[in-house]
Amino acid sequence: MNELLIADDHPLFREALRGVVANLFPGTTIHEADRISALYELVEHTPDADLLLLDLNIPGAIGFSALVHLRANYPSLPIVVVSAHEDPHLIRRALDHGAMGYIPKSVDTSTLSEALREILNGGTWAPELGHAIPGIDADEKHAAAQLRELTPQQFRVLQMVGTGQLNKQIAHELGVSEATIKAHMTAILRKLGASNRTQAVLIANKLGLQEKEQVLVDE
Numbered sequence: 001m002n003e004l005l006i007a008d009d010h011p012l013f014r015e016a017l018r019g020v021v022a023n024l025f026p027g028t029t030i031h032e033a034d035r036i037s038a039l040y041e042l043v044e045h046t047p048d049a050d051l052l053l054l055d056l057n058i059p060g061a062i063g064f065s066a067l068v069h070l071r072a073n074y075p076s077l078p079i080v081v082v083s084a085h086e087d088p089h090l091i092r093r094a095l096d097h098g099a100m101g102y103i104p105k106s107v108d109t110s111t112l113s114e115a116l117r118e119i120l121n122g123g124t125w126a127p128e129l130g131h132a133i134p135g136i137d138a139d140e141k142h143a144a145a146q147l148r149e150l151t152p153q154q155f156r157v158l159q160m161v162g163t164g165q166l167n168k169q170i171a172h173e174l175g176v177s178e179a180t181i182k183a184h185m186t187a188i189l190r191k192l193g194a195s196n197r198t199q200a201v202l203i204a205n206k207l208g209l210q211e212k213e214q215v216l217v218d219e
Contacts, residue, residue: 024113093136
């Protein structure tokens with residue numbers, strides 16, 4: 001393995017992963033991100049990385065939406081979910097949304113090593129319980145298909161809307177005009193078939209770890 005990407009906001013866990021990878025694959029270059037915006041920049045600069053280890057709870061992400069977005073825009077990048085969640089339903093959902101593996105953070109070093117080797121050899125790895133669960137339902141499949149239609153910038157705007165940010169806040173963070181954000185929102189609503197921001201976020205939340213409603217102020 002030449003390049004590995006780690007997306008996790010816990011420094012101690014990133015350090016543990018670095019140690020395992022250094023022992024298994026000496027000489028591997030490791031890049032790290034501690035929030036979703038940093039991850040997108042990282043992937044844009046290293047699209048040919050051998051593997052991405054993605055924590056579902058990385059700040060700024062909405063459930064599986066980041067996984068869906070990255071799989072759509074970087075189909076050759078293998079992504080493995082590494083998560084503290086061990087619910088079999090979440091494991092199955094991750095696999096259905098394109099993850100090459102699902103590694104619980106509770107596994108020991110030898111199991112982690114086994115999983116990484118299996119995935120890098122072209123296979124998949126996940127706890128057995130996840131394979132026995134029924135696949136994602138039609139609503140979630142449709143929501144994922146809709147989100148895949150968004151451009152990377154539109155997707156980022158939607159994720160920021162999902163955290164409750166207003167257009168002017170999003171514009172400031174992305175370094176663009178408020179008019180540009182409004183144009184992105186118009187395109188997002190059209191592609192998602194939504195009539196307002198709240199509906200758009202509810203569609204994204206179908207890919208959340210726990211579907212929930214969020215009331216937003218339309219602009």
